[in-house]
Amino acid sequence: MASGGVGEEVRNKQVILREYVSGFPKESDMSVRSVTMKLKVPTEDSNMSKAMLVKNLYLSCDPYMRIRMTKIQGPNLFTPFPLSSPLRGFGVARVLESKNPDYKEGDLIWGTTGWEEYSLVTEKEALFKIQHTDVPLSYYTGILGMPGLTAFAGFYEICSPKKGEYVFISAAAGAVGQLVGQFAKLMGCYVVGSAGSKEKVDLLKNKFGFDGAFNYKEENDLDAALKRFFPEGIDIYFEHVGGKMLDAVLVNMRDHGRIAVCGMISQYNLDKPEGIHNLMCIVYKRIHIKGFAVFDYFDLYPKFLDVVLPYIREGKIVYVEDIAEGLESGPAALVGLFSGRNVGKQVVVVSHE
Incomplete structure (x- = not known):
């Protein structure tokens, strides 16, 4: 060096x-x-x-x-x-x-x-x-940089969570998803995440405290998988994936649900993005969907540190x-x-x- x-x-x-x-x-x-x-x-x-x-x-x-x-x-x-x-x-x-x-x-x-x-x-x-x-x-x-602030702003500012709500996070073992899930658990929400391997699913349940998790690669029917974990529907979806996952989530959202669109990693490597078929669910269920970028929330950084640093020091959040x-x-x-x-x-x- x-x-x-x-x-x-x-x-x-x-x-x-x-x-x-x-x-x-x-x-x-x-x-x-x-x-x-x-x-x-x-x-x-x-x-x-x-x-x-x-x-x-x-x-x-x-x-x-x-x-x-x-x-x-x-x-x-x-x-x-x-x-x-x-x-x-x-x-x-x-x-x-x-x-x-x-x-x-x-x-x-x-x-x-x-x-x-x-x-x-x-x-x-x-x-x-x-x-x-x-x-x-x-x-x-x-956790204390861009991904952490992304999780904080997307969950608290866009999703407006309430205790007891049903929260789903895709790509949940990633830099942002693992934090969103822990924020939701600290609020008293029911939290499920999807990930792409058994190791990551185990991590979500055993280390991050999610109530449930599934390997999307092993699910032939994402709609059925979501109904298994959310028989009463989803209040909050933290979106990282897009494509077929978003299509399945829309069908399973509850009325007045909120979706924070952080990214759509399934689409980044496609020359032609996949279409979404269930968009009328947004109307029928009056779903609020908002895309966001972290630099719109840089002014929240001092507040973010005040909340997250004590969680880290007290062991209430792991990373x-x-x-x-x-x-x-x-x-x-x-x-x-x-x-x-x-x-x-x-x-x-x-x-x-």
């Missing part, structure tokens, strides 16, 4: 996108390279007037990154990754040099950074200073991470999200410093 002081020239290892992706991403769509860089914020570039040089410690593998690996057409929140440039995503880093008065050398931050050892980040990036270090720093890629060591492992870790290879939040360790 290259390491140097400010002003030195170092080799900066990077994960770059080689070509735009069609279908399921492959490790070969990316490559790892080393470039020479000076550990210094450029002073001649006006865009760098409040920039910081950071050393990346942990990187977050997130499904939305797949969308940015495609030449995007039509309405979208995201822009494509530039080819032959480092991927960008959420991570945890230490500040080496700062032109931003809000941050100083040695500060720990989480937010948008590059998939590389060292990054230049500007004030335009989503950045948060890490104030609490009595929990693992890697948690700021997950499972899947750790990949070294930047070289990044492509395989990211690709693994789409085959369900990860168990829990997928994190890439760049440096333990």
Whole structure:
């Protein structure tokens, strides 16, 4: 691992996108390279007037990154990754040099950074200073970072949960789903999740305290599976999957149910998205469906920490991470999200410093 002081020239290892992706991403769509860089914020570039040089410690593998690996057409929140440039995503880093008065050398931050050892980040990036270090720093890629805030905002702000309600979560063992389920249990809800392996189903029931869970790959009839767990219907659905799962859920929603649409991972690798047939259920059952993006809720972050940190410290919430060591492992870790290879939040360790 290259390491140097400010002003030195170092080799900066990077994960770059080689070509735009069609279908399921492959490790070969990316490559790892080393470039020479000076550990210094450029002073001649006006865009760098409040920039910081950071050393990346942990990187977050997130499904939305797949969308940015495609030449995007039509309405979208995201822009494509530039080819032959480092991927960008959420991570945890230490500040080496700062032109931003809000941050100083040695500060720990989480937010948008590059998939590389060292990054230049500007004030335009989503950045948060890490104030609490009595929990693992890697948690700021997950439970205390973007996925955690996503779970918090989606569940409490969009789903408006009430004690005793019936909650279903797809992709429930992932970075967001495992938290939504635990939030719901803490509220006194009945909670069921779906996942893609026996190991994940066991995790949902035995570690996260879900009332029930099923392996969607073993269910020939998703409608029947949902009726088995929700004979009285579903009040709240936290949507991560889309496609056939969403179609089955719509039939099983209760009147005035709420659906928070966080993502639709089953559709990301399809050239033509699947259609949904049961949309009239939205009318018949007066279902409230809302899509959301976490950056609309960044202002809730202080409130989120006030709620979640005590839960972590008191052991009322647990969190499972899947750790990949070294930047070289990044492509395989990211690709693994789409085959369900990860168990829990997928994190890439760049440096333990």
